[in-house]
Amino acid sequence: MAAAARRSRGGAVALGLPLLLLLGVSSGRTAGGPLRYSVREELPHGAFVGNVASDLGVDPRRLAERGARLTSGSGRQYLELELGRGALLVRERMDREVLCELSPTCFLSLELVIEQPIEVHNVEVEVLDINDNAPRFPRQDYRLEISESAVPGARFHIESAQDPDVGTNSVQSYQLSPSHHFALDLKGFQSGSKLLELVLQQPLDREQSALLQLVLTAVDGGDPPRSGTAQISVRVVDTNDNPPAFDRSTYTVNLLENSPPGTLVVKLNASDPDEGSNGDVIYSFGSYTPQKVRQLFRVDPHSGEVRVNGTLDYEEASSYEIYVQATDQGPVSMVGHCKVLVNIVDANDNVPEVVLTSLYSPVPEDAKPGTVVALMSVTDQDSGLNKQVSLRIPPGLPFMLNSFKNSYTLITQGNLDREKAAAYNITVTATDSGSPPLSSQKVIHVVISDINDNPPLFEEPVYSVYIPENNPLGVLLCTIKATDPDVAENAYISYSLLDGEIEGLPAASFVTIKSDSGDMYAVKSFDYETLREFHVVVQAQDAGIPSLSSTVTVYIYVVDVNDHAPEILYPTSTNTSAALEMIPRSAHAGYLVTKIIAIDGDSGQNAWLFYYMMQTSDPGLFRIELHTGEIRTTRKLREEGTPTFNLTVEVRDNGEPPMSSSVAITVAVVDRVSKIIPDTRRHIRSPSNYSEITLYLIIALCSISFVFLFTIIGLTVIKCYRYSLYGDSCCTGFCGVRERCPAELYKQANNNIDARLPHGLKVQPHFIEVRGNGSLTKTYCYKACLTAGSGSDTFMFYNTCGPTGTVPSAVVTERHLTGQSGQSAQNLIILKNDSITPNEPKHPNPDWRYSASLRAGMQSAVHMEEAGILRGGPGGPDQQWPTVSSATP
Structure with missing residues (x-):
């Protein structure tokens, strides 16, 4: 009957309750042994367990006559005997988890007593487990705090789920929600441990994600399976990257059952390689330790000693599992776990x-x-x-x-x-x-x-030293420290510099090191502008026989200090005279008077320049831009005002303490606007825009120069002949001689030279002098144009090679000074006469000067954000150069 019941379990659900009750039990009896039955838990009252009369070979009707009855030693009767059939039935619903807890097998022991004559038969009923409990975690929410410095492979313990069911109905697998950073290690679970391990797969970055949410699911093996979940919140922190670690993960201790309270069970030792509070360890019970175990044992939080706290009884429990955790005292504490298995032994009076x-x-x-x-x-x-x-x-x-x-x-x-x-x-x-x-x-x-088997080990793989320039001789740079795990003379370390050169000089001429202490000193005073960094190699050697050594590289970085005062490039003044600037009396508010151009030999914030107006004869008339150095008017000039104004401008750097330079400027008010060089806002857009007076001036100059025509023609022929030797392409010019266009001149130049002339202007080659870059470095870039302020008639053109045309002999000058930082230099195009006739225009009046708007175009590149082309209107850099200037008759 039992075998038939087992074979038909698969279809029990569809056959109804009678068949279900029949399939839930099995019975059997070994020869001369007790009656054995099996029944599933949670069956209702009256469920059939087995036929006692049949198994004993007794007529069921005789059972009642002989007073057959069942007795239970537990005091609670879960089964009853139906005398009419001799059947063993369920009397009260049985919960296997209550009866036997986590025991792998669960038996109910009964006695069947039959009188007349008295017979006693042992009956054993095995209560079989069903999947009536879902896995459940001790906590629904686990909060982990993990340092972002944790390396991949770091493990974090998670308490496993509990399932009162046994066998395949207990927890069989775990699942972790998809995560790029974590994975679940089930090796401990497969070996029977109560703890799971969350393994870090990828490094954490608190700045990218400070909180990670994971879901851990435990699934049992029932049919259908049941599951339970727990939320894992991982907070990423910046500190404490080493958890306490016990000497062993499991401690096994044998303890006499008559051990009095206070008996030392085991002394646990958890070490934390961190320092300070991050390395202080506090011991406590793990959250999975049952409450009964907490009553029988205690853990000293500081020493880690586990001692007896109650009365032990071997007959009650032969062993105890104590889960102990060690928590460090860092800002974000980390926890290490171990298990102490305490085996209780019976009394014995002599020990080996x-x-x-x-x-x-x-x-x-x-x-x-x-x-x-x-x-x-x-x-x-x-x-x-x-x-x-x-x-x-x-x-x-x-x-x-x-x-x-x-x-x-x-x-x-x-x-x-x-x-x-x-x-x-x-x-x-x-x-x-x-x-x-x-x-x-x-x-x-x-x-x-000890034997000498370890070389010295430096505390740092590389040393970096920062020393301000102009340091005194003998200043301590740093202390090189190496350790040797050996002892005595095998651990005595001496330090020395290895031979090397720094800018062609021995390293010992720059630094020295004390052999016994590793203190490194400067032998010379360093200059940031001359030497910004260098490195030396230090050797540490022990005194063992044979000796062992190691080397480390020390990088010395010279830090800039504010030892250079700003240098004012424009305008300049002397102790006896001030720089002269002129503005028209009709200047409006915001008129650019001039621009202070200064540089500083330092670097970094020591080279940041600020401009201040220190003195002025009219405090309300002028203001200076703090960062650009532009001096502008704040209001319109009065008609009958002071003809000159005295200003004192100070340029101050951002060093500590700051250094400064000053310049005295005299601003003269000019009545006639015609004496002022045209403002840079007047642009040359095409030859058709030239003024009539300019054309008249060109004709006049050509007429006056007629006396020297033959001389000029001779020079022209010679120069044209020389230029014709370079090739035979592009432009036709004077004298029927082929001349090179600016594009060809650009190709033939050695310095990336580009000659550019206005559209419609034809110039003979022998009038062109092409010059290369300016002399300033790539760090400081200036762009200035010298025009009629030099006292001669000047035409300046800024355009590309266009249609051919003619121009009288004149002086055409364009000068650019630029840096070399990633672009070709601007070029000089100078068209000039070889001589000037006596009928040339007069020199300008003594009060003639460059216009303030032109001088303001010179731009300082000390601040990279200010580097660029000349300031001007919205027309762009190609439209901001002066067009024509002439001297007054």
């Missing part, structure tokens, strides 16, 4: 005793495997099996025991390393063969002697 006969200590760390360290004997006052004693030492030690009757030798196993362990406290445990066995321990202290 270990006697140390001989000890070889210290042992050289290069001792060969098999070297005898200690000789021991063991005695036990008991007899028989209790007298037979075996010795053992903790695993993981480079030692092993060899036995010979009652004597034991402790020998080396593998290689010793004094730097990893300078001494060993070897706990030798003696255990007899009694039931239960008794044990005793003896600690043997073995010292390992």
